[in-house]
Amino acid sequence: MMPPEHETSITNNPVSVLVNSRIEVTSTHAEPPSSLSNTSPCVDDQMSDQPPSTLAQFSVLRASLRPITLKFENVGYAVKLQPTKGTCFSSHEPKPTREILNGVSGIVRPGELLAMLGPSGSGKTTLLTALAGRLPGKVSGTISYNGQPFSSPVKRKIGFVSQDDVLYPHLTVFETLAYTALLRLPDKLTTNEKMEQAELVIMELGLTRCRNNIVGGPLLRGVSGGERKRVSIGQEMLVNPSLLLLDEPASGLDSTMAQRIVATLRGLARGGRTVITTIHQPSSRLYRMFDKVLVVSEGCPIYSGSAGGVMEYFGSIGYEPGFNFVNPADFLLDLANGMTPDTKQDDHHEYHGRTDHHEDQNSTKQYLVSSYKKNLYPALKDELRRSCGAHIQSIPGALPSRSSDDQWTTSWWMEFKVLLSRGLKERKHESYSGLRIFQVMTVSILSGLLWWHSDTSHIQDQVGLLFFFSIFWGFFPLFNATFAFPQERPMLIKEHSSGMYRLSSYYFARMAGDLPMELVLPIIFTTITYWMGGLKPSLVTFTLTLLIILFNVLVSQGLGLALGAILMDMKQGTTLASVTMLVFLLAGGYYIQHIPAFIAWLKYISFSHYCYKLLVGVQYSETELYECGLGVRCRVLDFPAISYLGIDNKGWDVAALAAMLVGYRVLAYVALKMGQPR
Numbered sequence: 001m002m003p004p005e006h007e008t009s010i011t012n013n014p015v016s017v018l019v020n021s022r023i024e025v026t027s028t029h030a031e032p033p034s035s036l037s038n039t040s041p042c043v044d045d046q047m048s049d050q051p052p053s054t055l056a057q058f059s060v061l062r063a064s065l066r067p068i069t070l071k072f073e074n075v076g077y078a079v080k081l082q083p084t085k086g087t088c089f090s091s092h093e094p095k096p097t098r099e100i101l102n103g104v105s106g107i108v109r110p111g112e113l114l115a116m117l118g119p120s121g122s123g124k125t126t127l128l129t130a131l132a133g134r135l136p137g138k139v140s141g142t143i144s145y146n147g148q149p150f151s152s153p154v155k156r157k158i159g160f161v162s163q164d165d166v167l168y169p170h171l172t173v174f175e176t177l178a179y180t181a182l183l184r185l186p187d188k189l190t191t192n193e194k195m196e197q198a199e200l201v202i203m204e205l206g207l208t209r210c211r212n213n214i215v216g217g218p219l220l221r222g223v224s225g226g227e228r229k230r231v232s233i234g235q236e237m238l239v240n241p242s243l244l245l246l247d248e249p250a251s252g253l254d255s256t257m258a259q260r261i262v263a264t265l266r267g268l269a270r271g272g273r274t275v276i277t278t279i280h281q282p283s284s285r286l287y288r289m290f291d292k293v294l295v296v297s298e299g300c301p302i303y304s305g306s307a308g309g310v311m312e313y314f315g316s317i318g319y320e321p322g323f324n325f326v327n328p329a330d331f332l333l334d335l336a337n338g339m340t341p342d343t344k345q346d347d348h349h350e351y352h353g354r355t356d357h358h359e360d361q362n363s364t365k366q367y368l369v370s371s372y373k374k375n376l377y378p379a380l381k382d383e384l385r386r387s388c389g390a391h392i393q394s395i396p397g398a399l400p401s402r403s404s405d406d407q408w409t410t411s412w413w414m415e416f417k418v419l420l421s422r423g424l425k426e427r428k429h430e431s432y433s434g435l436r437i438f439q440v441m442t443v444s445i446l447s448g449l450l451w452w453h454s455d456t457s458h459i460q461d462q463v464g465l466l467f468f469f470s471i472f473w474g475f476f477p478l479f480n481a482t483f484a485f486p487q488e489r490p491m492l493i494k495e496h497s498s499g500m501y502r503l504s505s506y507y508f509a510r511m512a513g514d515l516p517m518e519l520v521l522p523i524i525f526t527t528i529t530y531w532m533g534g535l536k537p538s539l540v541t542f543t544l545t546l547l548i549i550l551f552n553v554l555v556s557q558g559l560g561l562a563l564g565a566i567l568m569d570m571k572q573g574t575t576l577a578s579v580t581m582l583v584f585l586l587a588g589g590y591y592i593q594h595i596p597a598f599i600a601w602l603k604y605i606s607f608s609h610y611c612y613k614l615l616v617g618v619q620y621s622e623t624e625l626y627e628c629g630l631g632v633r634c635r636v637l638d639f640p641a642i643s644y645l646g647i648d649n650k651g652w653d654v655a656a657l658a659a660m661l662v663g664y665r666v667l668a669y670v671a672l673k674m675g676q677p678r
């Protein structure tokens, strides 16, 4: 299913909340939201104040918009550090821990845009990830969304833009956004309407010029870093999230584009969303666009409140900038680093760090943290405590957990079709790569020449060719499949964390997408080598041989998927795959015919063994003879390699392969499911 190419007229689009925000963002001098002056923590009231006609006008997306008031109190997070090397006896000692966040609190309402500021490594990303419910491990303190804890329905209302852009490199900007729209927008919208949303986001984010350029990645030149970042933001904007969290959305952008992005975020906030962003070094122009700021220093808050009240607060505790027109963001970052303007000196126009000494910086930071606890936290705590949990339930548009919220946005079948189409498009360069085709063609022609017109008088060679079939078509798909899930891991985590689709639809789409090339190559190979190699010139035998090889390919592909899903690491996966195939090769029954009894069972877990047995079984009939000496003819079944193998019980061999076919794939699915974040 390809996203249709589409021309859009904004004025004709009836569903666009994005149009709404587009209108708003053209003015960067918009008044602060009423919520800023409204001290009620239940901002849902404000949403319900909107005239019904407005809600009806932008029916579909508006209907899905459920404002979220985010509260977080005393959030703390610590990680266990790896013990230092060389301390052999340290395993009994508890692992040292490092506090990354300590006592961070805040409240952000719909309509507000909060910026998290702090030096590099101060914990901004960690806090943002915790607020998005994606931080592994235990987060202390409380985080609530309209008074409720994190849950699946909440998850689907959160948009999260990570610092690193996780995008498919071979898709164009339009395709990337169109597939996201198809997967994440509700079925109430037609495909055309979904495409219109993608086009709107492209226009909104200034991506029209690169609409048809591939996104690219580290090894493939595509759109610029800033454009890639905007595509990531667009993916989240598309779903009209109630809570939008962005990690450094302006990094790598020029100041005009950064301004435009923040203006867009502000517009989205004004449309009733709660928007939180981390930002490194905003200009004063950008800073003025934020409603609230949260400043962290080494994981501890030093300020949490309105952006406009920063100077007044720090002035009240003895820190005033030396310059009259200092950028508040620079001032805050200096303070968070423990650098203070020398307020005690007479010359207030000098603005430089009072001291470079580490100790002084630390004591400044400690003073700022304790001032925050003394002066700001009590009021914030009061505000956080004012509960609106009971009230929320009665407000339309609030976030109670309803059964419909638990449902996915589109049907399983739709997800499958879109994911299949996207996978085929993204991987066609890899699957149909000339190199892969060349590799298979070369090996097939070479093998055909090596076994050129072998006949039953050289039965050893013929049996060798059949064994080669089983091993080559065990190795090749196994290795290709081992890469599948580890390669897609970042994308899978990103999309699955946002509840974009069911894991099962992704899994089946991935398997189905890989099938064509996985089956075409062995068909080409077998056709060439079978006839060049002088195997039985019978169409029935050839067809059966081909079917057995394809069966083997599917089984080995399943094992590869399982190894990849269990280990989720390409290096470990290929290492284990090569060890496994080596064992199967040796236990297959061709090289060693007298395996000691205690290890003979190995062949029963080798799919190559069953494949080899079946290939020999269909190639030779029970009555067939071969030349076993000068003028002497013997029964093929008495040939040592074949009699050891035993070619009866073909039904059992097929059943064993079928069990492996299903078993490996189920194992891969279970491993994938268990490896997913909550």
Ligand SMILES: Nc1ncnc2c1ncn2[C@@H]1O[C@H](COP(=O)(O)OP(=O)(O)OP(=O)(O)O)[C@@H](O)[C@H]1O
Binding pocket: 079, 100, 118, 119, 120, 121, 122, 123, 124, 125, 126, 127
């Ligand atoms: N799992 C982890 N194990 C060890 N240290 C960690 C872990 N996660 C985060 N950290 C450390 O915690 C600190 C805060 O990291 P974080 O990424 O939140 O900072 P940041 O403020 O977003 O930095 P930047 O602005 O550079 O992105 C860093 O020093 C980081 O190395």
